[in-house]
Amino acid sequence: GITRHYKFDIKLHNVTRLCHTKSIVSVNGQFPGPRIVAREGDQLLIKVVNHVSNNISIHWHGIRQLRSGWADGPAYVTQCPIQKGQSYVYNFTIVGQRGTLFWHAHISWLRATVYGPMVILPKHGVPYPFAKPYKEVPIIFGEWFNADPEEVISQALQTGGGPNVSDAYTINGLPGPLYKCSTEDTFKLKVKPGKTYLLRLINAALNDELFFSIANHTLTVVEVDAIYVKPFETETLLITPGQTTNVLIKTKPGYPSATFFMTARPYVTGQGTFDNSTVAAILEYESPPNSVHSSSSMLPLFKPILPALNDTFFATNFASKLCSLASAQFPANVPQKVDKHFLFTVGLGTSPCQQNQTCQGPNGTKLAASVNNVSFAMPTTALLQAHFFGQSNGVYTPDFPSSPIIPFNYAGIPPNNTMVGNGTKVVVLPFNTTVELVMQDTSILGAESHPLHLHGFNFFVVGQGFGNFDTNKDPAKFNLVDPIERNTVGVPSGGWVAIRFQADNPGVWFMHCHLEVHTSWGLKMAWIVLDGKLPNQKLLPPPADLPKC
Numbered sequence: 001g002i003t004r005h006y007k008f009d010i011k012l013h014n015v016t017r018l019c020h021t022k023s024i025v026s027v028n029g030q031f032p033g034p035r036i037v038a039r040e041g042d043q044l045l046i047k048v049v050n051h052v053s054n055n056i057s058i059h060w061h062g063i064r065q066l067r068s069g070w071a072d073g074p075a076y077v078t079q080c081p082i083q084k085g086q087s088y089v090y091n092f093t094i095v096g097q098r099g100t101l102f103w104h105a106h107i108s109w110l111r112a113t114v115y116g117p118m119v120i121l122p123k124h125g126v127p128y129p130f131a132k133p134y135k136e137v138p139i140i141f142g143e144w145f146n147a148d149p150e151e152v153i154s155q156a157l158q159t160g161g162g163p164n165v166s167d168a169y170t171i172n173g174l175p176g177p178l179y180k181c182s183t184e185d186t187f188k189l190k191v192k193p194g195k196t197y198l199l200r201l202i203n204a205a206l207n208d209e210l211f212f213s214i215a216n217h218t219l220t221v222v223e224v225d226a227i228y229v230k231p232f233e234t235e236t237l238l239i240t241p242g243q244t245t246n247v248l249i250k251t252k253p254g255y256p257s258a259t260f261f262m263t264a265r266p267y268v269t270g271q272g273t274f275d276n277s278t279v280a281a282i283l284e285y286e287s288p289p290n291s292v293h294s295s296s297s298m299l300p301l302f303k304p305i306l307p308a309l310n311d312t313f314f315a316t317n318f319a320s321k322l323c324s325l326a327s328a329q330f331p332a333n334v335p336q337k338v339d340k341h342f343l344f345t346v347g348l349g350t351s352p353c354q355q356n357q358t359c360q361g362p363n364g365t366k367l368a369a370s371v372n373n374v375s376f377a378m379p380t381t382a383l384l385q386a387h388f389f390g391q392s393n394g395v396y397t398p399d400f401p402s403s404p405i406i407p408f409n410y411a412g413i414p415p416n417n418t419m420v421g422n423g424t425k426v427v428v429l430p431f432n433t434t435v436e437l438v439m440q441d442t443s444i445l446g447a448e449s450h451p452l453h454l455h456g457f458n459f460f461v462v463g464q465g466f467g468n469f470d471t472n473k474d475p476a477k478f479n480l481v482d483p484i485e486r487n488t489v490g491v492p493s494g495g496w497v498a499i500r501f502q503a504d505n506p507g508v509w510f511m512h513c514h515l516e517v518h519t520s521w522g523l524k525m526a527w528i529v530l531d532g533k534l535p536n537q538k539l540l541p542p543p544a545d546l547p548k549c
């Protein structure tokens with residue numbers, strides 16, 4: 001591989017959307033941010049210089065960061081944030097990965113405007129496991145707030161209630177013609193007839209899982225989270241925040257005198273308010289040679305039909321179609337034996353309001369979210385530093401529960417998540433432990449799907465189901481042959497998902513719901529993986545420019 005240099009200047013930038021101009025935190029004055037392109041095996045040196053008053057850090061979502069955890073990016077987990085006037089070089093090598101990923105700010109809600117695509121091409125001379133597409137196009141979904149997202153979340157945390165929702169979804173930063181004032185702000189994909197296009201879909205939205213479809217065009221799914229899958233066709237797909245999905249589309253032969261909508265809108269099963277609007281982009285065929293009028297002046301006639309808002313049947317069915325390619329060249333190395341079993345409840349709940357606070361959550365409580373009834377408290381220094389220098393005292397405790405503290409039962413008494421505790425608790429794993437983790441949804445505020453993201457690893461999704469996970473019956477049905485491998489998985493609404501991974505990457509690895517509001521409420525925890533015995537099994541020492549808290 002080669003070394004590639006990028007520079008990210010974090011600065012303010014004026015952007016107008018929905019007839020509303022505001023100053024946003026941006027990278028290099030671009031929105032969405034710049035595209036990073038590299039090849040498997042390359043080293044990346046990305047210098048991030050902070051010119052704004054917000055503290056910042058950048059996460060390379062889905063990059064494994066083998067032994068280079070210092071470059072992972074979540075603030076107060078692997079690094080202290082980069083303060084105004086400071087800079088930090090993210091230094092990492094892409095080992096054994098190729099595909100679509102993305103990068104985003106990983107502090108507070110800055111990811112609302114600070115995000116961009118990451119395209120990792122295969123090594124020179126290594127083809128895709130499908131015919132080479134005519135063109136490749138990143139399609140990145142986001143969420144636009146007219147208000148300042150930082151104020152939206154800080155106000156919500158102060159009052160204990162839910163935050164204001166976004167005003168639009170976006171495709172490549174643009175809301176599209178179904179929103180007011182936005183006809184000009186529409187992403188158009190100009191295509192030639194009879195060709196195959198690879199769309200690299202990325203969900204960078206803050207708080208919403210999205211259905212996506214293109215009118216009159218079938219999507220062939222070939223990759224998720226930078227892992228090749230057994231290709232399958234679908235009219236619609238579901239993509240959660242933190243997930244990426246590569247699809248092939250074949251354009252129609254001839255020159256259809258029409259344009260086609262591509263649309264996305266949310267999948268929501270929980271209660272509360274959310275943005276139920278639709279983002280549209282346009283697939284526009286090039287006009288035939290010598291034609292006088294172009295089709296581009298009219299809105300498309302054809303609009304895809306998306307599943308109902310709460311279509312969990314679609315979500316489950318779609319998830320069940322995803323299998324690893326599991327070929328000789330791209331094997332699925334599913335751990336066959338398990339060293340440690342964990343059962344985590346994940347969900348929303350409430351916690352008591354502090355004295356002299358007026359909380360706007362249910363019955364005067366405040367909204368909280370937890371894993372095994374622990375609402376994670378962010379430390380004020382980085383966990384990885386504390387771990388590496390042996391200074392865990394007062395920063396974290398290694399006592400994260402391996403199973404729920406409060407019992408729950410879907411079939412009987414509703415799960416009780418009204419008394420979650422706070423803590424900075426972690427699980428400590430010896431190097432190379434094979435882990436099986438079952439995550440069970442337990443929301444008291446209505447069952448809700450949670451896209452759980454694990455840093456530092458890909459995991460295999462060996463099973464999923466509804467109701468209570470049954471330790472006696474369900475493991476017998478696990479797929480240990482070709483389960484999908486990924487970095488973010490939707491814990492089914494009212495159900496569970498089982499994953500396996502091998503803890504072969506020493507460091508401190510964050511795991512959290514990729515719905516940002518749930519992370520803000522505490523649906524997060526961290527794993528510490530200890531060094532192995534061999535020199536190449538140890539975390540590298542911290543770089544000299546690592547920011548200080």
Ligand code: C2O
Nearest residue numbers: 059061074242453
């Ligand atoms: Cu894409 Cu911890 O995040």
